[in-house]
Every structure is written in structure tokens, then in C-alpha cells.
Amino acid sequence: MVVTSTALAQPEGDNSQPERFDCRTLEERASPETALEWLERSFWANHCYEFQARAVRIGVDGVRSLALSHDVVEGVEREVARFLDGPSVVFERRGRIGRLSWAEDDAPVASSPAGIAKHLDGLYRLQLSGEDRLANRTTLRLDIEPLDGMRYGHRFWLDSATSLPLKQILLDEQGRVVETFQITELHQPQLYLGEVDLDRRRARPQDPWHPAWLPTGFIPQPVETLSARHDEDVGHRVYSDGLATLSLFLEPVEGPDQLIPGMHRLGVSHAAVRHRELGGRTRQIVVMGELPPAVLLRVADSVEWQNDDEDEMP
Known part of the structure; x- marks a missing residue:
């Protein structure tokens, strides 16, 4: 079974020139120092690095292994996740870098990586918790603890070279592990030497x-x-x-x-x-x-x- 998602893609017939983010600028940026800077860098890395990987997901339904890939074609991202055991399922997504919110009049609307990190700073406590080694790569652990009981906590292990998340743990309101996702093999990630499109500004729909x-x-x-x-x-x-x-x-x-x-x-x-x-x-x-x-x-x-x-x- 193949499941395809085109969320965030511009509709057919929209020929307006999209805004873009130049992934090459990531090479020019200084290495992150704070937990918030590492988190924002990881968001951009998820959009800008092309790679293939093997991973495992551990949840309430058991252990599943996956093959992952991410690339960029003419400014549009393509992600594919293929389950390697159990029912044969392939998830495919094509889209652009999303925005933080609906467009209101002529007010600026931040792209997700730039706006999300700042937004999260008032909702979670972010802390760097030392180095580890995963998938034969050096990682930095980032702990993300909610400041209220309204959401779950997270642990990210970020590749020190690319800032890609190599391991993620989801923790419920009692601090119990709900799900673990870990990349076991990361094959030669390469920075996309071009621009990735940002989603167009979208007006808020009028729901009753x-x-x-x-x-x-x-x-x-x-x-x-x-x-x-x-x-x-x-x-x-x-x-x-x-x-x-x-x-x-x-x-x-x-x-x-x-x-x-x-x-x-x-x-x-x-x-x-x-x-x-x-x-x-x-x-x-x-x-x-x-x-x-x-x-x-x-x-x-x-x-x-x-x-x-x-x-x-x-």
C-alpha cells in the first residue's frame, strides 16, 4: 500500500513566484551554542539535507524497521518512509517549507523553522544534556520539557555535524516513554546546494x-x-x-x-x-x-x- 501526501504544496494554476530558503547559507552559519539554537538548526536541517537511512520505531504496537529517504527536486521536498516488516506500507510526502500560521491581511508570516523555535521557547524548557554516539556518529542530546501538563516531553539526539535528529523519544505527562524513533544507519547526508520553496501565504478559512x-x-x-x-x-x-x-x-x-x-x-x-x-x-x-x-x-x-x-x- 502506498500513501501519498501533498500537504503544503501550491495548488495547480497558482503561478506566483514562491519565496525560498537558500540551504547553502547553513554552511556559513556559526555552530549553534544554546539549546534553542540547536533546535532551530535541526528544523532547517530536516528541510535541507538529502539522505537515505535505516531506522527503527518502538511503540505500543511493537518494533518496526523502516527505510527512509529525503531529497529536494526543483525546490520541492520529497520524503519516503518504507516499512520493512509487517504489512507492506509506503508513506510519501511532497511539499514546501510550511509557515507558522495563517496570513492576516499584509502582516508577515514566518516560515516554520524560524518562527517555531521562538514560539516553543515560552512553552518548553530546553536543555543540552551532553554528547552520545549513535549510528556511528557523534550526537548532542537535547531535552525538551513542557512547562505545563498540556503536552508531552521530547528527547532529541542531534547529529553534531548536520543537526539531523538521529533519535527521538516521546514522553507522556508522567514522564513514561511512549515512542522511540532511532536512525541506525545514515548514508552520507549531503546539504542540498540550492533553494527550497516556502509555502505560499494562505488566508484563514471562514468556518462556522x-x-x-x-x-x-x-x-x-x-x-x-x-x-x-x-x-x-x-x-x-x-x-x-x-x-x-x-x-x-x-x-x-x-x-x-x-x-x-x-x-x-x-x-x-x-x-x-x-x-x-x-x-x-x-x-x-x-x-x-x-x-x-x-x-x-x-x-x-x-x-x-x-x-x-x-x-x-x-
């Missing part, structure tokens, strides 16, 4: 509904969420603080394929499901993400329809 509550720091993401698999009655929006992401789906309750209200476990993620009267119809709300279950439930319970007079806040 919105979540009245989100965890501090979560921003609506400027990504296309329309899908050929869903009709216009299915609403979908994405929110993120720069590391943690949640997806919110809203659709009428019709037919036999509805989910049971409550909390569902989906691998390392959870999904909160509610059936509520919104906009004159019974609608199913699904909030998914790698976040504490109580947070997902609170977001689902806060969804409001702009034409509803009744107060449905918890």
Missing part, C-alpha cells in the same frame, strides 16, 4: 465552528485539509504548538460508521470522540493527537457553532 479552548500556544495551522475522501460536510482543521499537533474533525452523525463516543487509543495517539448538537444537527467531533487524553476531551467539549445561542461550554 471553532474550538473555544486550546492548550496555551496552539496555533491554527495553514494547511489544506480538503480531501477527496470527504464531502463538504466534513470539517477538518489542524492546530500545533510547533512540536505537538492535534487534528479536529467535525461531521454529521449519519449512517452506521460512526465512532463510539469516548476515548480511543490509536498507536501512540489518542482520539477523543463526542456526539453533540451543533448548527441544528447532531455532529461527531473527533480530536486526535499525541497529547494527554484529558486535553483532547476538553478541546472536543469546547467546540462551538457560531449560530448556536445555547452555551455548550463544559
Whole structure:
């Protein structure tokens, strides 16, 4: 099975000249010194280095091995992840460097790597925790601890030569390891000697509904969420603080394929499901993400329809 994503790509017919980031400038920058500088550098490295790798992912569903590749073709990134055991699945993504938020009037909209690092500084405590050796390469460990109980913690092991993350650990609100992802072989990563396109500025869509509550720091993401698999009655929006992401789906309750209200476990993620009267119809709300279950439930319970007079806040 092949799954292809083209999120962040410009739609056909848009011939406007995109903004670009020149990856060659990374060679000219001084080596990072602070934890925040290392984190921002790793974000840029994820866009600018071409490589092939082998990796393992360890989660609640066991251990899976993968083959990974990342390259840039005419300014557009292409990522491929191929599972090497279990069901044959290939994930492929093509896209451009995303932006931090929707465009508002003529205000500037930062690209994700530049804006995210600054945004995260007020939500997490970042700390460098010494060197280690992974995949036969020297790495620097970066600990990222949430300043509240609304999100999970992270541990990154960054390649000292490229700043690519060679190992990532996700920690739940109790500090327990939820998932480990580690590159075991990294084959000759090369800096792309050219420019990578930034996504175009996107105007905020006018939805009749919105979540009245989100965890501090979560921003609506400027990504296309329309899908050929869903009709216009299915609403979908994405929110993120720069590391943690949640997806919110809203659709009428019709037919036999509805989910049971409550909390569902989906691998390392959870999904909160509610059936509520919104906009004159019974609608199913699904909030998914790698976040504490109580947070997902609170977001689902806060969804409001702009034409509803009744107060449905918890």
C-alpha cells in the first residue's frame, strides 16, 4: 500500500513566484551554542539535507524497521518512509517549507523553522544534556520539557555535524516513554546546494465552528485539509504548538460508521470522540493527537457553532 501526501504544496494554476530558503547559507552559519539554537538548526536541517537511512520505531504496537529517504527536486521536498516488516506500507510526502500560521491581511508570516523555535521557547524548557554516539556518529542530546501538563516531553539526539535528529523519544505527562524513533544507519547526508520553496501565504478559512479552548500556544495551522475522501460536510482543521499537533474533525452523525463516543487509543495517539448538537444537527467531533487524553476531551467539549445561542461550554 502506498500513501501519498501533498500537504503544503501550491495548488495547480497558482503561478506566483514562491519565496525560498537558500540551504547553502547553513554552511556559513556559526555552530549553534544554546539549546534553542540547536533546535532551530535541526528544523532547517530536516528541510535541507538529502539522505537515505535505516531506522527503527518502538511503540505500543511493537518494533518496526523502516527505510527512509529525503531529497529536494526543483525546490520541492520529497520524503519516503518504507516499512520493512509487517504489512507492506509506503508513506510519501511532497511539499514546501510550511509557515507558522495563517496570513492576516499584509502582516508577515514566518516560515516554520524560524518562527517555531521562538514560539516553543515560552512553552518548553530546553536543555543540552551532553554528547552520545549513535549510528556511528557523534550526537548532542537535547531535552525538551513542557512547562505545563498540556503536552508531552521530547528527547532529541542531534547529529553534531548536520543537526539531523538521529533519535527521538516521546514522553507522556508522567514522564513514561511512549515512542522511540532511532536512525541506525545514515548514508552520507549531503546539504542540498540550492533553494527550497516556502509555502505560499494562505488566508484563514471562514468556518462556522471553532474550538473555544486550546492548550496555551496552539496555533491554527495553514494547511489544506480538503480531501477527496470527504464531502463538504466534513470539517477538518489542524492546530500545533510547533512540536505537538492535534487534528479536529467535525461531521454529521449519519449512517452506521460512526465512532463510539469516548476515548480511543490509536498507536501512540489518542482520539477523543463526542456526539453533540451543533448548527441544528447532531455532529461527531473527533480530536486526535499525541497529547494527554484529558486535553483532547476538553478541546472536543469546547467546540462551538457560531449560530448556536445555547452555551455548550463544559
